[in-house]
Amino acid sequence: MSVNLPAPDLKELYPVSGVRIGVTEAGVRKANRKDLTVVLIDKGASVSGVFTQNRFCAAPVQICREHLASGAGVRAMLINTGNANAGTGEDGRIRALSTCAALARELGISPEEVLPFSTGVIMESLPSERIEAGLEGALADAREDNWLRAAEGIMTTDTVAKAFGAQVTIGGALVSITGISKGAGMIRPNMATMLGFMATDACVRPGLMHQLATELAEGSFNRVTVDGDTSTNDSFVVIATNKAAHTPIDSLDTADGRALKAAMLDVARKLAQAIVRDGEGATKFITIKVEGGKTQVECRQVAYAIAHSPLVKTAFFASDPNLGRILAAVGYAGIADLDQVGIDLFLDDVHVVVHGGRNPLYREEDGQRVMQQSEITVRVVLGRGDAVDTVWTCDLSHDYVTINADYRS
């Protein structure tokens, strides 16, 4: 079950000139399951990625970082589900490199031009032979209008494929933006979510790509959480194929730069929020907005404390306006000099707490009404300054426990 997350709208999944995608069933972990995706990128694209800050990062994440740093350029991505190739030591590295080399041979490029991605169970050896055997089928499937199959090909515990797109005019040229993401549990991205890929045919100078990818991640994937568990495999890659007929963008502070970033951020947010809407066991989509902080960092701290509290999350699941739990989370969020007297709390339009105490005008039935909605905004006003930040999360239900108690069986 997901929260207000329809299947992808095919009309919105614009082919991006210079990107072809192929998907196949390689039997990585289970049979009859799309589990291997190749993304082929024309020469001349600008590519950047941001990756998990988990120190136990997976072998493919390490290799992505190295290949991007090599300056060889990126011509292909190879994505498997069913196995995360994390906690696998030197064996994991050798197997991931072997799959890159196999794809490079097929394409006549160098292994450094391939980025590998894996998602699935941790601490099991990657069946690289099966992946290599599947390459031929994946390559035979490659075409530009294959984004939906790609979104399906990277799903694990996801219940809905996640893909969004947009078009925007840049320097007189119509530019397409399309992206896909996956993830439902082990979600508290720290740099990027489990897997997110976006491509545009816009022209962006290579030197600007890292800034663009980082700012997109900061405004989207780095603001969602399901269970607070930062994955070993989080990866977010942004591709600009430079095919559109406009002057290349070399700053995000120009009119064209701002227009492109705004359009891409809108898609990135939808992709990130889709992960929360499809959060394991989620029944509610919750926006947590913290205002009036001294810094954005402290606003984020408070928002995450609320978003990660199992007590707050179970109260949302139960539609129970047990809102003192939110105050408790605000109190332990780690702001040493926080004065509770400055704090106000709103649930959508309902003013629950005034100056740190229950609003005398607050009626339980008003809180109850909002708690029963499937989309809820919690707004905390800290009363210490002008900073703001927002985080998106979901509730904690029986199904989260069921899904994660049964994941491997």
Next chain:
Amino acid sequence: MSVNLPAPDLKELYPVSGVRIGVTEAGVRKANRKDLTVVLIDKGASVSGVFTQNRFCAAPVQICREHLASGAGVRAMLINTGNANAGTGEDGRIRALSTCAALARELGISPEEVLPFSTGVIMESLPSERIEAGLEGALADAREDNWLRAAEGIMTTDTVAKAFGAQVTIGGALVSITGISKGAGMIRPNMATMLGFMATDACVRPGLMHQLATELAEGSFNRVTVDGDTSTNDSFVVIATNKAAHTPIDSLDTADGRALKAAMLDVARKLAQAIVRDGEGATKFITIKVEGGKTQVECRQVAYAIAHSPLVKTAFFASDPNLGRILAAVGYAGIADLDQVGIDLFLDDVHVVVHGGRNPLYREEDGQRVMQQSEITVRVVLGRGDAVDTVWTCDLSHDYVTINADYRS
């Protein structure tokens, strides 16, 4: 259901000379429930307490701090369940002070000599009238051998009363130590747990009490977690009635000081671990030991990351040796320069991970065997130094969700 937590052993609950306890049913929230406890302390006792670091600390916690700081001495404690008197603003303060004044009048002492404690629902007004009306009944019940009733009188979602005791010889005198605690959810004490009280008739100089209380909390209540939610009401109070016939202890570094602290720490640990064993929905008791860190702080950080991971906790619930989830938690615990190659992981006696990768000798059935036990030790070796720390926690089950989705109904 609790994990290997029998009902208190009455033989072990030694009366402590100079401490009398009375319990009654005051109808604070529900009828027919022991919910009001008074603890009467003879003049001349040394008392100290440590309290929650939650910035949204409850009115009674604020008043406890003020009364302890006043230097008036402590002659009584007043404890109610059913209402936490937190998130209640100025009204909460007035009502808590009113109950202190009422008890002081009954006892002919000053209100500053009373410490108030509340636990229960947050953000509802304290029914101080009902508490004051219940004082007469509670006082009529007061006697020295009433520790079991006190343990019952402070329960909320606890399923088992928590009380332990010990006797130790100090300076030739037989000294008694008895303590009680409560708590099952909103448990990640930061200074002390929701409510913990310990008394001894040992003689301890007042100036030493704060150090003793802090060191006891650090080795017990500050090392347990159920759901990572630090309560607004955590309080831990240590009383030495100074009735025993030995030379007063004025340093914890003397033979007597060490002997008393060791005996009290043993009781404090049992009290703290009892909270985890009775953790909401708990089916397993898990000891997380992190060794080989550069500092004790980083060991603790890693231990808590594992203990708070919903994915790790649900895997324990399912008896599923999905141990990569533990590695992921180690990786995101926040040690910036952690090298995964240095890491080993043991599940009881089973060596699961060697040098950051799966142990070639590890067999799934060995992990499975340990995971099915009701008491499990996770041992992580960081390979960076000699520091060690230990945290105790429980699993995350369907019943945790059920209990917290239904708490107020």
